[in-house]
Amino acid sequence: MSADEVQPPVILRVQQPSDPVGAVTEDDAARRATAYPKIRIGAPLFGHALKAEGGLWQVYAVVSDTPQAARDDLAHHLMEQLDETTHPPLAAGLTTALGVLDREKVNEVVINGRMHRVVRVDTFARFGPDGPEPPRPTDRDPRDAEGNDSFLTPEIVIDPDGATGPSEAMLRVELTTAHYPRDQVPANVYTDSVAAVASHPVGVILPTRYAAAESVGGSWRPYSRAVATPQLARDEIAFGLRHIEPRLLRLTADQAVAYQQTADTLDSDPVDEVTVLGRHFRVTRIETLVRMGASGPEMPRPSDPDPDQPPGADGQR
Template sequence: MSSDDQWAGPDGLVMRVQPVDHPVAAAEEADAADAARRYAHYIIRGPLFGVAARGPGEVGWRVVAPVVEGFPQESRDALNSYLWLKAKDDTDDPAVRRELLAAVSRLEQETVDELTVCGVRYRVVRAEEYVYTNSEGLEPPRPADRDALVPDWYDPSDDPPVDDGFVIDHAAVTGVAAGSERLALRELRYRSDRYPADVRADSLKALETHPGTVVLPATFRVVERTSDGWEPFSTILSTPHAARRTLVTALTEMWPRMHSLTAEETAEYERIAARFRAAGRADELAVHDRLFFVVRIGRVVRIGLDGPEPPRPSDTDAYGPSKIRPTMDENGVITYGEE
């Protein structure tokens, strides 16, 4: 595609693709092209959820709660907390605070996936988590992926937040490799009979209702190889180093306490962790009979004419709405200890 090329599906969604000329973007493009050749298949792990907002005159949807949760209700709770904090910290106007707290009250009692509050639309958005693979295993971090310049193995406070500042905008210009990936992911859906029929039906329907795709920033997980396949060992993290640090923390802090290790066993784990740290950007670690990998996680949001896809009817929740924060009145007075 040339710099002037556009792609528009039958729904009218436009995708703009042009060659990149910035050195960092060019390195990312080269990485993506190499990865596409080496890792030609993908595995869908399942849905993730977050919260996005769109105010008057804004282009696209700003991510205000990262798209990392396993259940829609976790993101509804994140929106609940987000609006409560806005009422507490971002206004001195009782009328504005009343509107924010009315939305909080709804979220405490109802299963709500979209709200308009003070002129801003908030939506629980759904993404699909996937990872590329080949005959050798899952894709590790790429050389051009954002990572810590000075690795800190103890303090996570400098880790960039997942999805920080990202705007879900189908029409935003992308490079050729990124555009090709988005086109390829348009057909991503659940096909296997191991998925329930309603999950497969919703997945097929989404190809029509939300035919566009936007790929969220790359994230990373630690996974463990087991007899049943690959199992997540960590949450979704923003950098490869954050994932590596998670492994070191598990070895040196969590496991000694959880498993009541002896001093000798603890010292052995410290030695394993030290070798892993000394390796710098290692993405594989064997701990006795356990094998861990740092892998690159993709997340794709489906887009319709009205924006990002919300949760599907077949998406499940482990629990329902509840009170998340203390009671606050329109003057900002907070009452603690109330049921």
């Protein structure tokens, strides 16, 4: 790396919370960092972002499991703009970008001078002696999950230079320098992960996600997708016990009743752990981080699985 390519030092602006809620949240975070000291990197999520005023980036809907799913989501977003606009130059730019996204796996499109980018977000879970970290008492947890399934509602403008609380500042340092362990992933995944730490040295914490996990043979396995609230993760477990497991397993009548009763419990009581017929499930807390480099947020890596093709590629449509 030449002198011109050396990244400037990362400076975090730390600000103590001045309100009682902020103070309690900070204390909660500190306690959990002690109780769940190990951090493990999970599978990435993907979304899209718009370069906004002042060089900041506006991030939308980071909910996709693959880069192509995020491209499709971006195309849908642009199509909505096209349907609403009455400005001919903007309509022309949107039409051109949509044509490219329909045929090619591109991660950036420029429309009337504004950059739209598919972005990659790392996910992490804290682990302690008893397994992955469950939701915190201070986490937002609406019982009515309707309308809370969007990852960023409303969309969020990320500001790497913005002030942050002590716990988030420590978390940013901890996560930004993390990469996949060499012995747990393919060589190209490890290489890309280490390279991203250097090429995108600034991390910005995005809203926390939640997922269901199951303890199997002494280890924890993902049981659901990542969702926006703890209640939605409970709903994922309940749906699985009520509808998925009976189809996968040859349950007796008594076993089916046990699964149904456990699902009913999750519907009526916001607990974070349930056990049914020896199977143990937990709602887990998922930290999310977008990595920032000189050109903006990190895009999908060459090693990221991206099996799907654009809808119009090779005459698919």
